[in-house]
């Protein structure tokens with residue numbers, strides 16, 4: 001039985017891009033069916049006759065065929081950076097309003113500015129002006145909030161809107177890049193485009209057909225086997241604090257889970273090199289041995305920049321999943 005969700009996607013579609021972005025943030029792996037908009041697979045149209053991507057079909061056959069709903073579903077599986085800002089009603093309202101404005105007004109002007117020939121009688125200049133007015137409002141917000149649309153950290157609104165701002169830039173790179181009034185927005189967009197996640201979410205695949213190859217998204221990640229232990233090096237004081245609070249939320253030395261988005265783990269043979277690289281001068285270090293079957297957040301093995309796969313945990317580490325905590329390196333026998 002395979003209950004891995006199935007994603008119908010189209011590489012350049014901004015709606016599908018934001019859905020894939022959220023799947024990446026949540027540490028999920030899905031069966032990836034890349035489609036051609038001109039030749040949609042009948043399997044997709046059977047489950048979602050409206051014929052738009054993205055479509056996510058869950059293991060229990062639930063069909064999610066709106067990109068924002070895919071994002072919410074993904075983040076309901078894991079949202080280590082609290083992109084949805086659960087716990088703050090005001091911020092959630094702000095996120096909702098920003099996305100609504102993007103999906104209605106901004107998208108309306110973007111389409112008419114970018115594809116003017118498809119809209120006879122419409123004035124490109126008028127839509128350029130209207131789109132720019134919105135872009136300037138967002139620029140102001142980003143400037144006021146310390147780099148992001150809602151506050152000083154990335155939120156669901158940022159993740160849902162950047163693919164559309166990227167499209168605007170593609171329609172008018174010179175205008176976008178030379179407009180001084182858009183500088184903070186440009187820096188904000190660059191943060192998405194320069195992040196390793198961008199390359200991952202823009203990976204290519206041949207159009208899917210039944211019986212053909214079945215790639216996964218993200219294509220450079222694999223499942224973490226649950227029949228062998230996982231390891232994490234922790235500063236002794238962080239582990240002591242976790243034992244008191246009930247869970248552990250440090251990603252790696254000096255960085256928290258909510259800053260990075262996952263907790264770095266290792267397989268046994270990777271522990272020594274991780275220690276040498278990051279913890280050799282760190283004082284008292286504890287090696288945590290983790291039983292992966294006791295974890296409740298998604299686990300995914302992602303490629304490091306060198307290409308080596310490392311297991312990552314996309315949520316807090318419950319101390320009950322830690323079956324051993326010993327000083328590292330241990331005493332020589």
Ligand SMILES: N[C@@H](CCC(=O)N[C@@H](CS)C(=O)NCC(=O)O)C(=O)O
Nearest residue numbers: 013014015037051052053054066067
């Ligand atoms: N409201 C939908 C819109 C999705 C959408 O319009 N996707 C476009 C591609 S960017 C599409 O599939 N269009 C169908 C077509 O061109 O045939 C969502 O958020 O998922």
